[in-house]
Amino acid sequence: MSKSTPTLSDVAALAGVSTSAVSRTFTPGASASQETRRRVLAAAEQLSYRPNAVARTLSTRKSRMIAVVVSYLENQFYPSVIQALAQQLQAHGYHLLLFISDDHTSKDNDTDALLLDILQYQVDGIVLASTTLSSGLAARCHAAGIPVVLFNRTANVADVSTVTSDNYQGGKQAARLLLEGGARRISYIAGLEDSSTSQQREAGMLAELEAQGTILYQRASGEYQLESAAQATRKLFDTSSNDRPDAVFVGNDHMAFAVMDVLRNELGLRIPQDVQVVGFDDVPQASWGGYQLSTIAQDATAMILATVTTLLDQITSPPPTSPRHVVTPITVIKRATTH
Amino acid sequence: MSKSTPTLSDVAALAGVSTSAVSRTFTPGASASQETRRRVLAAAEQLSYRPNAVARTLSTRKSRMIAVVVSYLENQFYPSVIQALAQQLQAHGYHLLLFISDDHTSKDNDTDALLLDILQYQVDGIVLASTTLSSGLAARCHAAGIPVVLFNRTANVADVSTVTSDNYQGGKQAARLLLEGGARRISYIAGLEDSSTSQQREAGMLAELEAQGTILYQRASGEYQLESAAQATRKLFDTSSNDRPDAVFVGNDHMAFAVMDVLRNELGLRIPQDVQVVGFDDVPQASWGGYQLSTIAQDATAMILATVTTLLDQITSPPPTSPRHVVTPITVIKRATTH
DNA sequence: GTGAAAGCGCTAACAG
DNA sequence: CTGTTAGCGCTTTCAC
Numbered sequence: 001m002s003k004s005t006p007t008l009s010d011v012a013a014l015a016g017v018s019t020s021a022v023s024r025t026f027t028p029g030a031s032a033s034q035e036t037r038r039r040v041l042a043a044a045e046q047l048s049y050r051p052n053a054v055a056r057t058l059s060t061r062k063s064r065m066i067a068v069v070v071s072y073l074e075n076q077f078y079p080s081v082i083q084a085l086a087q088q089l090q091a092h093g094y095h096l097l098l099f100i101s102d103d104h105t106s107k108d109n110d111t112d113a114l115l116l117d118i119l120q121y122q123v124d125g126i127v128l129a130s131t132t133l134s135s136g137l138a139a140r141c142h143a144a145g146i147p148v149v150l151f152n153r154t155a156n157v158a159d160v161s162t163v164t165s166d167n168y169q170g171g172k173q174a175a176r177l178l179l180e181g182g183a184r185r186i187s188y189i190a191g192l193e194d195s196s197t198s199q200q201r202e203a204g205m206l207a208e209l210e211a212q213g214t215i216l217y218q219r220a221s222g223e224y225q226l227e228s229a230a231q232a233t234r235k236l237f238d239t240s241s242n243d244r245p246d247a248v249f250v251g252n253d254h255m256a257f258a259v260m261d262v263l264r265n266e267l268g269l270r271i272p273q274d275v276q277v278v279g280f281d282d283v284p285q286a287s288w289g290g291y292q293l294s295t296i297a298q299d300a301t302a303m304i305l306a307t308v309t310t311l312l313d314q315i316t317s318p319p320p321t322s323p324r325h326v327v328t329p330i331t332v333i334k335r336a337t338t339h
Numbered sequence: 340m341s342k343s344t345p346t347l348s349d350v351a352a353l354a355g356v357s358t359s360a361v362s363r364t365f366t367p368g369a370s371a372s373q374e375t376r377r378r379v380l381a382a383a384e385q386l387s388y389r390p391n392a393v394a395r396t397l398s399t400r401k402s403r404m405i406a407v408v409v410s411y412l413e414n415q416f417y418p419s420v421i422q423a424l425a426q427q428l429q430a431h432g433y434h435l436l437l438f439i440s441d442d443h444t445s446k447d448n449d450t451d452a453l454l455l456d457i458l459q460y461q462v463d464g465i466v467l468a469s470t471t472l473s474s475g476l477a478a479r480c481h482a483a484g485i486p487v488v489l490f491n492r493t494a495n496v497a498d499v500s501t502v503t504s505d506n507y508q509g510g511k512q513a514a515r516l517l518l519e520g521g522a523r524r525i526s527y528i529a530g531l532e533d534s535s536t537s538q539q540r541e542a543g544m545l546a547e548l549e550a551q552g553t554i555l556y557q558r559a560s561g562e563y564q565l566e567s568a569a570q571a572t573r574k575l576f577d578t579s580s581n582d583r584p585d586a587v588f589v590g591n592d593h594m595a596f597a598v599m600d601v602l603r604n605e606l607g608l609r610i611p612q613d614v615q616v617v618g619f620d621d622v623p624q625a626s627w628g629g630y631q632l633s634t635i636a637q638d639a640t641a642m643i644l645a646t647v648t649t650l651l652d653q654i655t656s657p658p659p660t661s662p663r664h665v666v667t668p669i670t671v672i673k674r675a676t677t678h
Numbered sequence: 679g680t681g682a683a684a685g686c687g688c689t690a691a692c693a694g
Numbered sequence: 695c696t697g698t699t700a701g702c703g704c705t706t707t708c709a710c
Contacts, residue, residue, distance in 0.1 A: 027705080052461065057686090058393050116389060120392040257627060290599070290600070398701080
C-alpha cells in the first residue's frame with residue numbers, strides 16, 4: 001500500500017522528536033537547538049515532507065492568500081496589474097486567488113455571492129479592482145475583520161482603503177492637451193456611468209474646460225466596452241463636418257482604440273488632423289505603431305506598490321487600522337493623436 | 340468583547356441539534372429532515388454563519404481550488420484564457436489560484452519552488468500554461484496524486500494530459516496562405532526555442548513548404564517578446580530589397596504586432612505589398628483596425644472547455660486515470676496582411 | 679529548549 | 695434520520 005503524503009508527525013517520529021519540535025524548526029523565529037533542527041531537517045528531507053498550508057491556516061488563521069477581484073481582462077490595463085500584483089505578492093509569500101466578476105452581465109447579487117465565497121476561504125486580504133461595488137461590501141468585510149483595498153476606484157464608504165491615480169487631474173490635463181492642440185469642440189466618451197474613475201476624469205475635464213472659458217461639446221458612454229465605444233463614436237460623429245467634434249477624450253485607452261478604428265476606417269477621418277484623440281491609462285498597446293495614442297498615464301507601478309504595502313500593513317498591524325487613501329500622480333504622454 | 344465568526348457548533352447549539360446535523364444540511368446530497376434543515380438554516384441565518392472552507396478542506400482533502408500557472412500576461416491570449424477559465428471554474432464551484440512564472444527571468448529552480456508552494460495549498464488540480472516546464476514536474480504532481488493538464492503545450496512525459504490546438508496543421512496552413520499569396524522568400528520568427536508550440540508550428544510550415552517544393556528562406560527567434568521580435572525582424576530584413584523576405588510567419592500574434600510595426604514604421608515597407616505577414620492565435624487585437632492581421636486562430640473556447648472537463652473528470656474519477664491529449668482544430672483567418 | 683495536550687472548524691464513520 | 699466520536703495536520707500554551 002502506498003502511504004499518503006507525509007505529515008508533521010511522520011517527520012517527528014523519524015527524527016525521534018516531538019511534533020512541536022518539528023513545527024518549531026519550520027517556524028522562522030522559534031526556539032530549537034541546532035541538533036534538533038538538524039535531525040528534523042534530515043528527516044523531512046528524507047520523507048520529502050512539505051508542510052500542509054491548509055492545516056496551518058486552520059490553526060493560525062492566516063492563509064497567506066489575497067483575493068483579487070477584477071471585472072474584465074480585455075482591457076490590458078488589468079492583466080498588467082494582475083501580473084505585477086501576483087509577482088509582488090509572491091515575493092512576500094502571498095498567493096493570489098483570482099475572481100472575475102463581470103460588471104456588465106452580473107447583478108449586484110452575484111457580486112455579493114462572490115464575496116461570501118471569498119470570505120469562506122479565509123483570505124488575508126482583498127483587492128477589489130472591479131468597477132462596480134456591492135453596496136454592503138465594505139461593511140461585510142469590515143465585520144469579518146479582513147483588510148480590503150479598492151484599486152483604481154473609490155467608494156462613498158469612508159472606512160475602506162483606496163488606491164487610485166489622480167483622475168481629476170488627469171481629466172484636466174487631457175482637456176488642456178486637446179485645447180493646446182487647437183480643439184474647439186471637445187467631446188467625452190465615458191466609461192460605465194457609475195464608475196468613480198470615469199466620473200472623476202470627466203469632472204476634471206469639465207473643470208479645465210470651464211477654467212479656459214469653454215464647455216464640453218458632447219458626451220456619450222462607451223461603458224468600457226469596445227462595441228459600445230464604437231457606437232458612441234458613430235453617434236457623436238454622425239453629423240456634418242462643421243458640427244462634429246474635432247477632439248475626443250476617451251475614458252480609457254481600451255475604448256480609445258475602438259474609437260480610433262471607427263474614426264479612421266469607417267468615417268475616413270484623419271487623426272489628429274480632423275480629430276484629436278486622447279485616452280487614459282497608457283496601456284502597452286498605446287505606444288504600438290498602429291495607434292501611437294496620446295494618453296494620460298497611470299503610474300501602475302506606484303499604484304501596485306501602494307496597494308501591496310497598504311494591504312500588508314493592514315494585515316500585520318493589529319486592528320483597528322485606519323484606512324489609507326493614496327492617490328498617485330499621472331503624467332501626460334504626447335504621441336501622435338494630438339497636435 | 341466581540342465574539343469571533345460563528346462556527347458550525349454555534350449554529351448547532353442555537354438550533355438545538357448536533358454538529359453533524361448542521362454539517363449535513365450544508366452538504367448537498369445529505370440526509371436531513373425538513374424540520375432539522377429548517378431550524379439549522381434559521382439559526383445559521385441568524386448568526387450569519389458561513390462555513391469555513393479551510394476546515395472543510397482539511398477534513399475532506401478537497402480544496403475546490405485549481406492552480407493556474409502562466410508565464411506572462413502581456414500576450415493577450417493568456418488574459419483571455421484566464422478569464423474564461425476563471426468563469427468556467429467558478430461555474431463549477433472551483434476557484435483559481437494564480438501563479439505567474441516568468442519564463443524569461445526565472446530559472447528552472449524557481450518554477451520548482453513555485454510548484455512546491457502550490458502543492459502545499461492542496462489544490463485539486465493544476466493547469467500549466469507556462470511555456471517552459473520544470474523537468475520533474477509531472478513526476479512530482481503525479482506522486483502527489485494531483486491532476487495536471489498542460490495547456491497550449493506538450494511535454495515529453497507521457498502520463499500528463501495536454502490540451503493544444505493543431506499547431507502542426509496551423510503551421511502548414513500558414514505556409515499555404517503565404518504561398519497562395521505569391522510569397523517566394525518565406526521566413527519564420529519563432530517563439531522561445533524550447534517551446535513545443537513554436538516547434539510544432541515551425542515543423543508544420545517546413546513540411547508544407549517542402550510539399551510545395553520550396554524551403555524556408557530564413558528564420559530567427561523572437562522569444563515571444565516584443566523587443567526580441569523587433570530585433571529579429573531588423574535582422575531578417577537588413578539587406579537589399581531583392582534578398583529580403585517577402586513574407587514572414589510569426590510564431591504568435593503578439594510578436595506579429597511588433598514585427599508589423601518595425602516593417603512599416605522603421606523599414607517603410609508596405610504590408611502586404613512588400614511583405615506578407617501571418618500570425619498565430621487570433622487575439623482580439625488582431626482584428627483591430629490598426630493591424631488587421633491574417634492569422635491562424637486557435638479555438639480558445641474549445642481548448643478551455645477541454646481543459647476544464649479533463650481536469651474535472653480527473654478530479655472526480657478515482658485514480659488511476661489515463662491522461663488525455665486533446666488537440667483542437669485551427670482555422671485560418673484571412674485579413675489584410677496577406678494577399 | 680522540549681514534549682504533552684488541547685484545540686482550529688469541519689466531516690465521516692458508526693451506532694442508534 | 696440523528697448524535698457521538700474521532701480525526702484532518704499543524705500550532706500553541708503550559709509545564710518541565
